[in-house]
Amino acid sequence: MSLCLVALCVISGCGNPPPLDPPSPYALVQEESSQQSVQAVDQSAINGAQFNRFFPTTDGDYSRVYTQEKQGFAEAKLKQEDMDIAMLSISDTLSNPAARDKFTASKKTIAGFPAVNQGSTGTAILVRDRYQVKVLSRSETFTSENRESWLIKFDLDGLAKLQ
């Protein structure tokens, strides 16, 4: 009997169970997007290969390296003397309509297109209410002015005609 009491004391005296971790901030989106029917990319989104020709050309000590190409998305690195200074991208907002919301509230325009600064490293424009063209700084010396000057180097008129 005393041995049982001792065992009980030991068991109950093992301490309180550790507090449960708070749920991840991504728990909800994980649950929602894990459903088999959920697709990240709209089936009508433009193939990323069709975006490539609208990217800025480069010369001098700048170079452009394509890095990603998926349906609805194309991305390239902008390098200066082999240093990564920015990421250039075009994406089809059919796949992520919420991305258009930020342009609605903005009075900014670039080359006549609705534009926003995003965070401290991004500047984006929306072409024909569908294609998001974005430049993201990857170097501290690549400023918002630099981002805007590279945004207008895209063939935006050509992109606007893309069906």
Place this chain on the structure above:
Amino acid sequence: MSKKVIFELVDQLPTNNLTIRALKTLDRVIPGEWENTVGFDNTIRVVTGESDPALIQAIGERAVVLFNDKSQGYQNALWLYQKVDEADKALGTAILANKLSDKVPLMGWVSRLTPRAQKAQTIDLSIKLVVELVAFCQINGIPGDSIGDFVQSLSDYSGESLMRLTALICFDGLIPLGPHFLSSVTETLTNLPPKELTANPVFNRVQNLIPGQNPASKLAFMGESFEATQGWISDFTRDRALTPEKVADNLKTFIDFTEDKLDYLGALLDVSTNYYEHTGIQTLARRLIERAFAET
């Protein structure tokens, strides 16, 4: 560790274990290229340079959605990275247990491993290179057998991707196969009967994603991939004056081994590290986050 919840995978990446210590010995080979970035939100902050919590959340959510869509290829890439390391453990265990022992070893560094073990390590190296190519295309797009594009992209490899290639060359090439590992792979792939490929545990785990209708055509693809990349590997090794001795000396900072056990060091690394999966998850996270921020 959950195998398929991307933010959990990145959150649970270790900050210090044998894998990390082994990779850090390669800092001397590619100084300043690799930081062991762990944690999902932390990786978003590091990749993007942003710190606003709402923006971090939005980017993270888009990354989770992209990963969970199987058609986007990210889960295939993760599977490849994980399967390679799982098969590595089986191979390394077999070698350490001398299960692949054969007759008396031949003379010379390359032949310290028994011929069967050497062949197994050679095939393992070439399959890993093919897996790197296939995983690259699953993550970044580009047609699955566009070797030319992949070779071009190698020159732009940096960070965790470059660390993975460096570890491949040092731990899976130089250490087990010696300074002539490149010619060893060429010779093996040239003379290997396709049916022997199907007996290889690494190949068996990843073969579905290797381009080719049958073992013979998959073997041809492996040979073609290797031939295309060996120029880059050769230049990389030469430019950094990499030798088995140099790599082994760096490892001696935390692994105690003697010269006569060097031939088993490659197997030991196979068993006790998962550098491919570790850096593969970091590469995957980076690419997802880059795309997620661009699309947000």
